[in-house]
Amino acid sequence: MDFKNYLKSLQIVHLAMMAGIIAFAMVAFYLNLGEGFGKAFLDEVPLFLLIVLVFTSGSIVASFIIERSRKENILTEKDLSKKLALYRSLLVITLALHEGSAFLSIVMYLLTGNLFFLGFTFALLFLMLTRFPTESRIVRQLSLDRQQQQQLSEIEINS
Numbered sequence: 113m114d115f116k117n118y119l120k121s122l123q124i125v126h127l128a129m130m131a132g133i134i135a136f137a138m139v140a141f142y143l144n145l146g147e148g149f150g151k152a153f154l155d156e157v158p159l160f161l162l163i164v165l166v167f168t169s170g171s172i173v174a175s176f177i178i179e180r181s182r183k184e185n186i187l188t189e190k191d192l193s194k195k196l197a198l199y200r201s202l203l204v205i206t207l208a209l210h211e212g213s214a215f216l217s218i219v220m221y222l223l224t225g226n227l228f229f230l231g232f233t234f235a236l237l238f239l240m241l242t243r244f245p246t247e248s249r250i251v252r253q254l255s256l257d258r259q260q261q262q263q264l265s266e267i268e269i270n271s
Contacts, residue, residue, distance in 0.1 A: 115196075115247075115264040122200060122245040129207050130240055133214045137233055140222040153223040160220040161228070164213075168232050171213040172239065175206040183253070192260050196269050199254060203245060210236045 113121070153160070182202045189195040214236040221229035251261055 113269050115267055115269065118196060118200075118269045119245060119247060119250070122203065125204065126207060126240070126244055129211050130237060133211060133218070133233065133237060133240075136215065137218050137221075137230060140218050141230070144222060144225045154225075157224050157226055160224060164217045164220050164229060164232050167216050168213045168236065171209040171236075175209045178202070178209075179206055187255055192256075192263050192267055193269050195254055196250075196267075199250065203243065206243065207240055210240050 179202060182198070182205075186195055186198045186202065189198060214233045217229045217232035217236070221227065221233070247264070250256075251264075254260075256264075
């Protein structure tokens with residue numbers, strides 16, 4: 113696959129992960145209109161809030177730790193094709209961490225009806241959006257030199 117298709121596939125995966133979260137949040141919101149599920153666990157809001165805080169902060173911290181440790185391996189890789197493949201897996205791992213916490217916060221909203229939980233979801237969506245893959249972001253994050261940047265138009269990346 114060439115770089116254009118590589119970038120397009122990264123963007124599609126990224127948007128699909130975000131779209132899943134948004135769709136689930138919309139369904140949960142619809143289900144909680146009126147009487148919905150949200151009244152059953154009102155007494156558990158403080159506990160659920162603590163759980164969501166721990167998972168959300170844990171996923172954010174874990175994503176930065178994983179990104180930092182894996183980025184060292186990526187930056188030392190000489191083969192550009194392997195470097196891009198490693199970047200793809202890193203992006204999916206970090207997005208999946210945020211996606212899991214976002215789904216958890218939506219479930220907590222679904223159980224309690226407390227809109228505060230959707231705030232966590234939208235904060236995680238914003239964080240995911242800041243990692244949207246573009247050519248310039250990939251070049252910057254991988255510290256590609258001029259020669260490697262020129263190779264992007266000619267390279268074949270392993271799927």
